[in-house]
Amino acid sequence: MTVRLTNQPWLTASATRDVIAALEASGGPGCARFVGGCVRNALIGQPVADIDIATTLKPEETDRAIRAAGLKAVPTGIAHGTVTAVAGRQPFEITTLRRDVSTDGRNATVAFTDDWAEDAARRDFRLNALYADAGGEVFEPTGEGVADALAGRIIFVGDPEIRIREDFLRILRFFRFHAWYGRGEPDRAALAACRALVAGMTRLSAERVSSELMKLLSAPDPRAAMAAMAEAGVLAQVLPEARLSPLFAAAVEQGGDPGVRLMVLLPADEAVVRDAAARLRFANATRDRLVFAALALPAVGLSMSDREARAVLYRHGATAFSDAVRRRWAEAPDRSADARRLLALAAAWTRPPLPVGGRDLARLGVPPGPETGRLLKAFETAWIAEDFPAAGHAERLAALVSPPRG
Structure with a gap:
């Protein structure tokens, strides 16, 4: 036909x-x-x-x-x-x-x-x-x-072991194509070949592997493909730090961001994230996103007030804050209302610039040097704690320079 x-x-x-x-x-x-x-x-x-x-x-x-x-x-x-x-x-x-x-x-x-x-x-x-x-x-x-x-069948042309031995990246491509175009259970012969030849992936460049992994994670719903990949030992070969926990399923339910999906596969540990990103040679933007989210996570909780959230946003940035919120949401899927409130706050908030600088201190008689940095840091800390007031900066700075006598 x-x-x-x-x-x-x-x-x-x-x-x-x-x-x-x-x-x-x-x-x-x-x-x-x-x-x-x-x-x-x-x-x-x-x-x-x-x-x-x-x-x-x-x-x-x-x-x-x-x-x-x-x-x-x-x-x-x-x-x-x-x-x-x-x-x-x-x-x-x-x-x-x-x-x-x-x-x-x-x-x-x-x-x-x-x-x-x-x-x-x-x-x-x-x-x-x-x-x-x-x-x-x-x-x-x-x-x-x-x-x-x-x-929706992903089946190798001819013998799957022969196809894989020609290019071991085809192991990852099998799971990527299953995530994007497959339906039902993965082909058994293909899975068996992937499992048997997984060690051959060590011959591939890190850039090829990381690129294929991100394409897989970008699929509308990669859960079934990732589960098969883990069962075949491929996930452990590619990213041994990864754990396919309920966090991953929850992150997929949140939407289609492959960066968030990758983040929840990894532990919330800056050192581990840095090592994994370096080994797979992720793009700098991806590496930084993973690291900054891990750094922000301890300061983020779904119960935090808007005022507390703005302080974290100021210190860590909107992307790291939002990624940390999404991880907390994956940890507590029933807290979607709290997560959405914080995500909306991050999307709408503009980080204000520090309203004072070295020139303001010089006018108060403070010469350039370490004392200038200490005073500006003290001002910034108090200004953040007060939720970024728009006025009264000169008075606050003057009080730091010449604190009132008791």
């Missing part, structure tokens, strides 16, 4: 047509097909973000064809067959059909081919080994990709 993509604006957009026309002008009709995620997501009614194209043209031919059509060509991975075309300010990643010559668990040496089945055979999952022509007709060399996509 012929399957055809319908009602897909990206498929008929002028930029898409221009790129396909450029390739077919060089290689003839049918030399280029859409591949992977754009086809899969179109089939299952999910948004299409990136448009990838597979072609029988060699990389140099692709580059010339794109330029001949007046479009921009960027050789983003030409050794592996990839050229990025830019049309209408939109990138299209175009890759020559390939077969693996050798693999080492991280990288592959490839040879180019004109055989669509060979190209499909080297892909990870059957629902990703899908192609569609310019008219939207879908081709599935494995014979199972469409059915898998519609049923």
